[in-house]
Amino acid sequence: MSSPTSTNQEAPPRAPRSPASALFRRLFLLNGLVFTTGLTALALSPATVSSPVLLNELPILAVGLAVMLAVNALVLRASLAPLGALTVLMERVDLVRSKDRIASSGNGDLGRVIDTFNAMLDRLEAERSSSAAHALAAQEGERRRIARELHDEIGQSLTAVLLTLKRVVDRAPGELREELSAAQETVRASLDEVRRVARRLRPGVLEDLGLISAMNSLATDFSALSGATVTRLLDSRLPQVSGDTELVIYRIAQECLTNIARHARATRVELSLRAEDGAVVLLITDDGVGGPIREGAGIRGMRERAMLIGADLAVESAPGRGTRVRLTVPVLETADPAASAADP
Template sequence: MSLFWRLFLGTVVTLLVFVLVLAYTPITVSTRASTGEMIVLLAGLSVVYVINAVIIRRTLAPLARLRQALTDLDSPRPDLTVPVRGADEVAAVATAYNLMLDRLDRERENTMRSSLSAQEEERARVSGELHDQVGQSLTVLLLRLQMLSRAVPPEFAGQVEDLRDGLRQTLEDVRDISARLRPGLLAELGLGPALHALVADLTAHTGLDIRLSMPSGWPRGDSSPEQDLVIYRVTQEALTNVVRHADATAASVEITETRDSTDSTDSTGPTGLPGGLSLTIRDNGRGIAGDPGTGITGMTERARLVRGRLTIDSEPGVGTTVVLDIPASTRREERT
């Protein structure tokens, strides 16, 4: 039984017993109440019940909102705070909950930032080892095979050349993996050239028709390195999923500038705070079936890191659309 019904039924029983005692026992009255008096008394009692129910429900409404917010605590909803009205005990509980939520958000954000930072550091370390150690070792082997090709009998020259071709391809693959693990263009030239290079590389190696669209003059230098990295990694992960799982023939990457509307929801309308960003990756593949996998979880965590929102719309046989929205208010906070 809910708290409302426990309080309400307790009041109902108490008042009903009081009225019956008042009307029918000789302790309080000398004569038994008439039928008309009982009707008036019960009507008044009903009015008291209705007023009492309204007061109890309005008093407990903040607790219901607080219970729902606690239920949704792990959901991806952007705002889980509850409104605080008045200065009573319920308002104090709501205030304490909002403070706890702010603290949890900060701790979660710091944890995600540390985790993703550790991932990037590990990617950079592995990329460096692939480039400096594995790459150099393969290069030395290529040189030795070149020297060997001059010394072997002619009947073995073709086999040595095949080995050299395979080794060259392996070296090229290692360099590609190293570049994907640590996008040097992102730090050197910025997000725009890095995205162009990413799309060109995937198109060249997979044959997938990928179209990249972004506003003229973008990026404008109004985002933080952390936001640029999130946009790059989400694009990279989404396109990698398309190549590996979608069986698609075409994909598109579209970046649009948005505005925050006055009600703090993302909007591309003409009013609101400018400077927001929307990243959309679409494909014409088979869609997502079953478990979305860890890649989507990683993209969602990166979106939360910059207080953005990641949405995925997938229809079997039609394709998948991944949208990353970063509101203008967040982008301005990151810059300051």
């Protein structure tokens, strides 16, 4: 005989109310409470209303209506206030540099909307950070490949041409020696330029000698290129940071100095790298023309790199007062967020 089936089956779980329906119910109940209270107060008061309404009764009715409308307006304003802050955040949110969130107001149904929006921003920022980490890791890999090819192939070819020209110059007649020497100098200058480009693409000094030496080399190259005087305030006792963090600091400093050389027309630059309140702070200032900040590819790329290591990048500029770039890198015990993307 088969066992009897149980008639006490569990009911399926009820789907949670949507924020829209919950907010409608909340406002409907609050409005109903306000008008019920007003009607009760009017019914229990000694005031009477004639039919038709007399002129001396109109002020009483007007006061009662005004009180109910005022109370209703206050209740609605308090209930819907978080929507204003939510709208402002939606207008200004930027996944590259914004860590803004709306504090949960505890306002029941709208509080759930705010918490959901904050969670959505967290997911979007995490996904963008991961995508940017993979893109920048691929970019660094491509830089290394191009630098290696420049050094190993083009550099060696130019070196061979230079040695050949030297032998030809030694055997050439006098009337050709001057032209061959000029060609030799051109090849030598091209070889030096190829080596400089390779160093910018792949900072070997950063890998071999560390961040401080790399910053010194960067400042020296910038000064030779632009003619500007660079004041260096580099603290050699920096906290220990990961290799990816050092690379981000180096690349942001490199981009800043490149922008100064191209656009600022500066004569003096200050390059500072120091420890400050549990963080490593990179500060670059110049006395150039300054002006409105245009969020082009350069600054956008710096912000994306800063985002990878949880750093804060601030760019300030005013006409005639130069530009100030400050990168604040928190020193944490956790793994670097770009490390997993950079691993082969």
